[in-house]
Amino acid sequence: EAGVAQSPRYKIIEKRQSVAFWCNPISGHATLYWYQQILGQGPKLLIQFQNNGVVDDSQLPKDRFSAERLKGVDSTLKIQPAKLEDSAVYLCASRSNEQFFGPGTRLTVL
Amino acid sequence: AQTVTQSQPEMSVQEAETVTLSCTYDTSESDYYLFWYKQPPSRQMILVIRQEAYKQQNATENRFSVNFQKAAKSFSLKISDSQLGDAAMYFCAYRSAGVYGQNFVFGPGTRLSVLP
Structure with a gap:
């Protein structure tokens, strides 16, 4: 069974630039999560999707962050x-049933 | 809101010995799940063990077992016969069992070192 795929693995940008991350979940998994993990901390949930609908985005900084899962599969x-x-x-x-994680995208903002 | 606390930022254990990682949580819910996740230096998070709050029996997975004390809201992880490959960050996590809002709340993690 293929795991959760993410790309890119690494990204370096300057402040005020834009960046997008892509996720392909395990086939058949209806629930998809995006987390932010700052160095030395545990993951913090940003947004949860159930199929293509948002279940929880209460911790997503909506002035600068956005996420979508248009066809209920891939997400950006x-x-x-x-x-x-x-x-x-x-x-x-x-x-x-259980949650499986992708390898993550390490973002550095200079 | 639920919170998860791990009071040991770092722990070390001698190879083949036993170590216990601590976790406490706060919730007003009666039905929920608790998890221990392992994150090796490669950063891919993997599930170690899971406990349903309605089960009194402590979960066990090979060398990994938990001590779940629901009244005390405590959920510790015991690793027996520690191996070098056990070295990683360990995160305790909580998830509500409700139909909606089944998001995960993670603790800050404990870094485990295994000494040869």
């Missing part, structure tokens, strides 16, 4: 414009 997370404090690893996870 965008940051526009990026700030220095957005430097983190962005983890995607999908769940049917």
Whole structure:
């Protein structure tokens, strides 16, 4: 069974630039999560999708972050414009019964 | 809102010995799940063990077992016969069992070192 795929694995941008991350969940997993993991901390949920609908986006900074899962499969997370404090690893996870994580995208904002 | 606390930022254990990682949580819900996740230096998070709050029996997975104390809201992880490959960050996590809002709340993590 293929795991959760994410790309890119690494991204370096300057502040005020835009960036997008892509996630392909495990086939058949209706629930998809995006997390932000700042160095030395545990993952913090940004948004949860159930199929193509948003279940919880209460911790998503909506003035600069957006996410979509148009066909209920792949998802993209965008940051526009990026700030220095957005430097983190962005983890995607999908769940049917158990939650499986992707390898993450390490974002560095200079 | 639920919170998860891990009071040990770092722990170390000698190879083949036993170590216990602590976790406490706060919730007003009666039905929920608790998890321990492992994140090796490669950063791919993997599930170690899971506990349903309605089960009194502590979960066990090979060398990994938990001590779940529901009244005390405590959920510790015991690793027996520690191996070098156990070295990683360990995160305790909570998830509501409700129909909606089944998001995960993670603790800050404990970095485990295994000494040869």
